[in-house]
Amino acid sequence: MPGPSGMDLLVEICDRLPDTQTLLLTAHGNIDTAVDAMKAGAFDFLTKPVDLDHLRLVVDRSLEKTQLVRENRELHNRLEQKESDDTFRRLVRRSPAMQRATRTVKQVALSDVPVLLRGETGAGKELFARSVHDRSRRHDKPFVAVNCGGFTEELFASELFGHRRGAFTGAHADRPGRFAMAEGGTLFLDEVGDMSLKTQAKVL
Numbered sequence: 001m002p003g004p005s006g007m008d009l010l011v012e013i014c015d016r017l018p019d020t021q022t023l024l025l026t027a028h029g030n031i032d033t034a035v036d037a038m039k040a041g042a043f044d045f046l047t048k049p050v051d052l053d054h055l056r057l058v059v060d061r062s063l064e065k066t067q068l069v070r071e072n073r074e075l076h077n078r079l080e081q082k083e084s085d086d087t088f089r090r091l092v093r094r095s096p097a098m099q100r101a102t103r104t105v106k107q108v109a110l111s112d113v114p115v116l117l118r119g120e121t122g123a124g125k126e127l128f129a130r131s132v133h134d135r136s137r138r139h140d141k142p143f144v145a146v147n148c149g150g151f152t153e154e155l156f157a158s159e160l161f162g163h164r165r166g167a168f169t170g171a172h173a174d175r176p177g178r179f180a181m182a183e184g185g186t187l188f189l190d191e192v193g194d195m196s197l198k199t200q201a202k203v204l
Contacts, residue, residue: 007036014041016172019069021062025050101128109135126190133186141185146178149194156199 006024013022024037027048034045043062046055108115109132117125126145133143151159158167162177178187189195195203 007033007040010037010042011040019066021066023058023062102131105131106135108132112137121191126188129186129188133188136186138185142182143186143188144178144182145188145190147190149191153196153199156195157202160199160203 006026010022010024013020018041021043022041023044023046024042025046025048026033037045043065044058046058105128115129115132117128119125129145130143133139146159148156158175158177160177160179162175162180165173189203
C-alpha cells in the first residue's frame with residue numbers, strides 16, 4: 001500500500017502524542033514486528049483476524065493505563081506544588097524583603113485586575129503568581145503557567161489560543177489553548193517580555 005506504513009504512523013503518533021495508548025493491528029504479524037511495535041511505544045500488538053473478546057480486554061487495559069498515567073501526573077504535580085509552597089514559605093521567613101512582598105501579594109489578591117510581576121529570571125515570579133492565585137477568589141480554579149520564551153511565534157499563538165484539527169501540519173486533533181485551560185482561574189505568562197509584538201496585540 002502506498003504512503004507511510006502502519007509502523008511509520010505508530011512512531012509518529014507515539015512521538016507527537018506520547019500519552020495516547022496505541023494498538024497495532026496487522027495481518028502480517030511476526031515476533032520481530034511485535035517487538036519493534038512495542039519498542040516504538042505501542043501498548044499492544046494484535047494480528048488479524050482479531051478476537052473481539054480479546055480486543056475488548058486489551059482496550060480496557062489500555063484505558064486503565066491511561067487513567068493510571070493521568071493520576072500519577074496529577075500526584076506528581078501536587079507534590080511539585082507542595083515543594084514550591086514549602087520553598088516559598090522558607091524564603092518568606094528568612095527575608096524581610098520577601099515579607100514585604102508577601103504583604104503586597106495579600107493586598108493584590110483581593111482585587112480582580114491583571115498583575116505585573118517584575119524580577120530577574122529565577123527570582124521566584126511563578127511562586128508569587130501562585131501565591132496571588134491561592135489567596136484570590138479564583139483559588140479553586142486552574143492556575144496555568146506558560147513560558148513565553150519557549151515557543152516560536154507560530155507555535156506560541158497555537159499554545160495560547162489553541163487550534164483545530166488540520167489547522168497546520170501536525171495538528172492531528174483539536175487542542176484547547178492555555179487561555180481556555182485557565183478559564184475562571186489564573187493564566188501566568190512568564191517572561192512576557194519575550195512575546196512578539198504581533199502576539200501581544202492578539203493577547204490584548
